[in-house]
Amino acid sequence: MQTVQNGTGDVRRLADAQWAAARLVDAYGGLPEGISKAMLLDRFERAAPRLGFGDGIVRLIRALVRVTQEQDWTGKTHPIAWPSNDALGEELQRSRTVIQGLIRSAVRAGLVHMKDSGNGKRWGYRGERGQIIEAFGFDLSPLAVRWDEFADLAAARGLEQERRRHLKRKLGEVRREIRTVCADALQHELLGFDWNDAIARASGRLPRTPSLGELEGLLDVFSGLLTAVDAAWVKARKSSDMEPRGFESRAHKEPTTHPKSERTTYPAHREEVADRSARPGQGAGAADLDGAETRISEEVIPLSLVLEAIPEIHEHLDEVAAAEWEDLVDAVARVAPLMGVNVSALREARQTLGRNRAAIAVATVLARWKDGEITSSAGGYLRAMCERERIGALHLLPSLYGLKERHAPRRKSPPRRTER
Template sequence: MVVFPSNKAICERLNGMPCSTMRRHLARLVEAGLLMRRDSPNGKRYVRKRGEERVAFGFDLSPLYCRAEEIARAAEAVREAEDRVRRLREVVSLMRRDLAALAEFGDEIQPGLGLWDQLRDTAALTARALRRKLSLEDLSSYRTELETLLDQARNVIDGPETEEMNTNDAHFERHHHNSNKESIDIEPALEKGGAAAGAPEADACGPEADVEEPDTRRVPKIPLHLVIASCPSLKTFYQGDVRHWHQLFDAACHVRPAMGISVSAWEEAQRCMGPEQASIVVVAMLERFSDIRSPGGYLRALTSKAAAGEFSCGPMVMALIGRRSAA
């Protein structure tokens, strides 16, 4: 497996690489054992044929062929490492944006607290650091620091006011919201039996639609105050106070029929996401209702992601906060 290109031909195939640079790279490949030189008596590269006999002088590619699997494994390891760095970089970038949004929101509800300045400074320094090419260790360090600050901010913003929503029947009895209104069902093809659009249906908050979940379920990590601040449209359609998670659930039950979300889609969302996160998704969809062609179908798609463990409502809320800040 001997090839015999001239230096000029090699440089042309390398898009005009200088000959000195090309020779240096060839020397490193030879040192690495990937190429072997087969020099002619005069140092030229050529092939000589004598009948059927063929003698070539140039570069022997046999070592490269023998180590092909080893090289492929090394290349795959490099690609995996680069992919880990890329994913971690995206996570750190999202956490930085969340930190900046929490700092702005926290300064509105508790002005003058030194923590908000610390969050802003950290977000700015992290944004500056992300302009550089960071190693996996550096990104992991930034992630740990941001996680700590995000937890501190959530604890300060959320405070003792947010309570865990109990899903037993006795606690939820006063939150059952029966309505005689007809649901605007805009996803008839997804319903059992292909129910026609506009067909009457029972409200998902009735006793027959209660979702049984273990009492050990935890509330979402995102502060309830941040959810309410990101969805001001909720106040237009729901007049009650929303200070606790069960009140947000009641509000979602109230606006759900008018949004055209069917009972089955709502129940499935509660089973896969939990009542609190499903409620966050519904009120967030209400905020961007004009941009969503099929709210019921959209909720089902998010439910499928949640069932696969690929969905979190945090980025959804942060996107709404960012949208309001940019407006």
């Protein structure tokens, strides 16, 4: 086979990329300090899709890097592997012809440099300490020289994958909410919108491997559908509530011998929330309504306080330290059905308290539900909090400080000494 001499070893005349690989070999000085061959291989495998490398090349490079030793990458010697094509074929479960094609592709990609012996064979031997004395075969120095490139591409791909997971999660939540709202509308026989068509659209099959742009487009489409469904639900619900109630043909249920306890009713929860939220000197009459609303609007609640006071919500957040209001809103939307809070109660809370304050309210209900203070209807408790908000008597900040005391109780002051 025809070869040429360029001062660094024999180079097969395959393509211009081989000369580029030879120049990378000349620039080799070992891996950066603190970087191992396992880290190099990890970054390469994560960057491979962005570089357009197929699975065959990735598996070939993995097999070559694994037969090297850690000391080969320090810069004292070049990391050279000398497995035969038959050995590589057995390792990768590929034919000899396929292995030869993968080697040529790796050389063209500038990943390896072929250092040939005089007879074109691959061989090598190590010293007593395992260091390479002389070797001919695959010089993997270009991989080490391209470490920064692989690391940057791997980081970019990691960000892209995180963005993709976020979009898929949001897309799933939006589609589930569409189906939930439409199912609630069908259950209450609301008119004015094609609820079944919206359910069918939100239940359709998505592309198997959508691109990032396709996911963003799908999220925009379904977010628009959710907005239309929400608006239609609110309009139909108001229209239904305004219609006069006539004679009902449905049979009335006779009371059972074991009626539900009083705590399961909404008025009982309203009284319980009123007792918790009422503060001395604050009336709930119409005369004090304007002042109460002003105080509520000025109530500033930091997210850090919510997360500190209600650790029960942590398991539903992806990363507590980096959580934002949007993450808390998404978390309580997933938690609410677990407590039996239906979509209408959650929607009423968002309309009455606002998005962030409603999330705090649901998180507060979660804490009391987990502690066993709410033993019957968490949805009724949440509706009672909405009732307190309407009359200007709901104050979430004192409740959060009270919940915080559960985990960080105040220290009792030592008894005072009395002089005799």
